[in-house]
Amino acid sequence: MVDRESRRRLAELLRHFVAGLISNDEFEDRCPHGSRDSAVRQIMDEGAWFLYDDLHEHRLTGSYKLNARDRESVARWILFLETDLSYEWPIVSLGLRLALVPINLVTFGLLGRIVQRYASQGGAVHLWPFRRRPDYEAALKEPPYLRNAAP
Numbered sequence: 001m002v003d004r005e006s007r008r009r010l011a012e013l014l015r016h017f018v019a020g021l022i023s024n025d026e027f028e029d030r031c032p033h034g035s036r037d038s039a040v041r042q043i044m045d046e047g048a049w050f051l052y053d054d055l056h057e058h059r060l061t062g063s064y065k066l067n068a069r070d071r072e073s074v075a076r077w078i079l080f081l082e083t084d085l086s087y088e089w090p091i092v093s094l095g096l097r098l099a100l101v102p103i104n105l106v107t108f109g110l111l112g113r114i115v116q117r118y119a120s121q122g123g124a125v126h127l128w129p130f131r132r133r134p135d136y137e138a139a140l141k142e143p144p145y146l147r148n149a150a151p
Contacts, residue, residue, distance in 0.1 A: 002084050003037035010040050011081040011144075014048065018074050020061035024052040039087035039129060043077050045094075047129075076136070080129045082144035088131040 009032050017027045031044055051066065051074070058064050066074070104110075130136040 001036055001038075002086065003032075003035045003040060004084075006032035006035035006037055006040045007081040010043065011078045014043075014074055014078050014081075017048075017051075018060055018066060018071060020059045020065070023057045023059050024054060025057045027052075028054070037087070038091060039080060039085075042087055042089070042091065043081065043129060047073070047077055076127065077129060079136075079139050079144065083135075083139050085130070085135055085139075087129060089129065 009030070013022070013027055013030055016022045017024070022030075027048070031048075032040055033044075035041060051070065052058065052060065052064065060066055124130070124133055124136075127133060127136045130139070
């Protein structure tokens, strides 16, 4: 299910957050937490949450400014949110992940690598949340913020 409104809101929040216009607390408060769209939930939980320190309020500026690689990832998330593509990656529930933590520790991370390999089967992990390169390339040809720009 694609929740167009929640996707647009999250895309805008990500743009503002990465640009340093809003703080991490403002970002969290304004996020569309009730969305049933898997893309919205996964990008918030598996992507955006790792961008900042949630122990205190700050903006992504100065020592918190994202590096080029992270900025590129966020740009790809925003690009995905502006499509009508369904989120197709497997979703490992928080409960299952927490249950696997002790086993992962005992196996020195082997279990984590196995789960990651399973989750990435059939998809280009470096293009997440896009599942397939042709979908990503098609989205790049239609940049969402330049669609109606005059030549």
